[in-house]
Amino acid sequence: MTALRDTATMTESDDIGALLGADGPFARELPNFAPRAAQQAMARAVQHAMAECETLIAEAGTGTGKTYAYLVPAMLSGERVIVSTGTKALQDQLFFRDVPKVRSVLGARVKVALLKGRANYLCLYRLDQTVREGSGFDRNQATQLAAIRAWSARTRRGDRMELAEVPEDSPLWLRVTSTPENCLGVECPFYDDCHVIAARREAQEADLVVVNHHLLFADLALKQEGFGEILPGAQAFILDEAHQIPELAGQFFSQSISARQLTELAQDALAECAGVTGAIGLLLEPIEALQEAVRKLRLRLESLPARGAFHDLLKGDGVPPALRDLGELLAALTDVLASQAERSRGFMNVHDRAAGLSERLDRITEEHSEQDVRWYELFPRGFALHATPLDLAAPLRAMRERTHAAWIHTSATLSVAGHFDHFARQLGLDDPQALSLESPFDYARQALCYIPEKLPDPAARDYTDRVIDAAMPVLEASDGRAFLLFTSHRALRRAAELLADRVPWPLFVQGSAPRHQLLEEFRASGHGVLLGAASFWEGVDVAGEALSVVVIDKLPFAAPDDPVLQARLEALEQMGVNPFMGWQVPSAVIALKQGAGRLIRDVHDRGVLVLCDPRLTSKGYGKLFLASLPPMPRTRELAQVRRFFDEHQSCGAVQS
Structure with a gap:
């Protein structure tokens, strides 16, 4: 892996970094724009990767300004560029806020499109x-x-x-x-006014297209949208929030079939009968038989865990014959639909879907490849069956090679103790250029990391109760204004019970309202306490005094019941790699960095990060986690936490 740490020393007169410097157009035209050496270094590295058609990993700490660092070279490249983000919210922010500003400052005549x-x-x-x-x-x-x-x-x-x-x-x-x-498709009576077609046409004609990772992988990996490639001819792909790619890639390279897909197929086939004479007489019985087979299989799965390996599913009472019946009835419906396919565009569509689902079900239930992990998921009224590649590096590498383009991967959290080996191995990135840019925030002054003493092993039955006991004095010192992040929903629910009667501040609990609403109400409350899991660990931006404490209950190791993870760990062990240190720890480090990153979002922010897991200090691997966090002072003394907040109050309100 080639390091580019010395890029910041380049000072050519036509240097792209100068555009983002103290004498550049951004400093002149944008109020509150602060020139940052790290941002300029990243802009140069992105420009170089695009010009040389290279692969780049750029970790840019919070506050680096990575969005402008890649948008400036992208807009000045004269090439067609795809920018992909982790979420639709970030996609909208890019398209409606960041892109127009950069385009205006540069005076760039670049055609831009948004595609979801x-x-x-x-x-x-x-x-x-x-x-x-x-x-x-x-x-x-x-x-x-x-x-x-x-x-x-x-x-x-x-x-x-x-x-x-x-x-x-x-x-x-x-x-x-x-x-x-x-x-x-083209048979639709509303085709000429179709919003999907219009958005795709705009994207195909644009110089810069803003997409999200889900759409990018649907297009590049599976062409599953049914219109062929919709993002052709790009010379560069810029993946923001790139730490999400390994998990998303697993979804898109999987073969899957769900109860919902089968139920919707049956409903759509039934709806299509309304416009075709005599069709209902032929189709009603096989449609109802398929719906009943889906229902019966779900009942057979009732006693199983929520997710697990496929071979565990097959041990369920009556499951193999129920699966066989489902396959036979789906095949029978497919045959009947074939006889009606020429009678309407709708019937042709449902026949093609039935044939595809039938083939997929056969592949998942009958074919066992050493390259795939077969597993299942259960939902309150449904199920899904999957076959996921054991190793994603090979299909990802093949996908990139087909594009003949530059690939830039950026995020605030890609390294483990300064190294990118884990991320590069997951994505099959061979000898990429690597750039590490530290945050411009003054963590030594702005933040404090508190690791409470005397907490029990995280497996202890009363662990969440003890975490809340440890967090309460911190919340009292900060007067609320806190995120409490949990690694499980069970712990989150227990914490919500414990805090309901113990805190005088407004309590916001994930699941009680939509995520965006909880965040808006938390910001407005000024002294709220928000409890979140999974989706609150990343992509949440609360700058200013409303958030001054982040409490993390445990190190975020992946769930041990994940059958895909288990199979990958076994495969690593067979290759002679320690699966815990070679996979589980690096993945958890990156997740912890995301959670910790919620605390300091602005140069004026101040706050305390509370890490409750005693393994940080009792286990050798704890040092890796601590070495991967921003360089903030650490303490085990509650008195120092109180002093931190007292000093802040004595200095008066901090600017927000």
């Missing part, structure tokens, strides 16, 4: 169908449908994000958006 997966766009045909059905909606859904209809008449993009009054998790969105399976 099809489920984000209103489908006019599905809306029309839903309105025609018209019955079966409660008052709330009827109001939401009226709002969607009114919006459909005025929207240009058809992006669900525009319509805040209909919640993101409303079941109505499933009725008025399309999937690759139920899209009618």
Whole structure:
């Protein structure tokens, strides 16, 4: 791996870094723009990687300004560039806020497009169908449908994000958006006004396309959207929040089939019968038989754990014959649909879907490859079966090689104690350029890391109770203003019970309201305490005094019941690699860095990071975790935490 740490010393007169310097256009034109050497170094490294068609890993600490560091060279390259982000929220922030600013300052005549997966766009045909059905909606859904209809008449993009009054998790969105399976393509009566087609056309004609990782992998890995490649001819791919790529790649290189897909197939086949004479007589029986087979299989799986290896599923009482019946009935429905496929575009569509699902089910249930991990998941009323590649490096490497493009991977959390080996190995990156840029924040002054003493082993039954006991004096010193991050939902629920009667501050608990609403209310409260798991560990930005404490209950090791992880660890062991130190610890370090990164988001922020896991000091690997955190002073004394907050209060309010 080639290090680029000395890039900051380059000082050519036409240096791209100068644009982001003290005498450059950004300093002149943008209020509050602060020139940063790290940002300029990254801009040069990105420019070099694009020009030489290289692979770059750039870890840029919080506050580096990595967005501008890659947007400036991307816009000045004269090449077609795809920028991919971890979430749709970041995608919108890039497209609507950051890109326009950079384009304006540079005066760049660059055509930019925003592209999301099809489920984000209103489908006019599905809306029309839903309105025609018209019955079966409660008052709330009827109001939401009226709002969607009114919006459909005025929207240009058809992006669900525009319509805040209909919640993101409303079941109505499933009725008025399309999937690759139920899209009618060129046969659709609304094809000329289709929002998905319009967005893709814009993306194909643009110089810079802003996508998210889900869409990028759907396009590059599977072409699953049904229109062939929608992001052709890019000379560079810039992956922001690149630490998410290993997990996402596993999803997109998997073969999967779910109860929901089978149920929707049956419902769509039944709906299609309405417009074709005599079809219902042929199809009603095989459709109902398939629906019953799905229901029976789910009942057979009831006693199993929520997820597990496929061979454990096959041990379930009556599961193998139930799986066999499902496969036979799906094949039978596929044959009947074949006889109707020429009668309508809709029937042709459902036949193709049935054939594809039948083939996938056969592959997952019957074929056992040493390259794949077969596993299952259970949901309250459904299930999913998967075959996931054991090693993602090979398909990812092949995918990149097909593009003949530069690949830039950036995030605040890619290294483990300064090394990128784990990230590079996961993605199959062979001898990439590597750049490590520290945050410009003054962690020695702005932050303190507190590791409470005398906490029990994290496996202890009363561990969460003891974590709350340790956190309470810190919360009292900070007057609330805290995130408590948990590695499990069980611990989160127990903490919520314990704190409900113990804290005078507003309590915000993940799951009690949508994530964005909880964050808005937390910010507005000024002294809130927010309890979160999983999704609150990253991508959450609360600058200023509203957040002054982050408490982390345990080191975030991946769940031991993950069958894919177990198979990967066994494979590493067979290769002579210690799976704990070679995989589990590095992955947990990167996750911990994400959680810790919630604390200091601005040059004016001050706060205390509370790490409760005693393994940080009792186990040898704890040093790796501590060495990977920002360089903040550490203490085991509660008195020092109190002094930290007292000093802050005595200095007056900190600017936000």
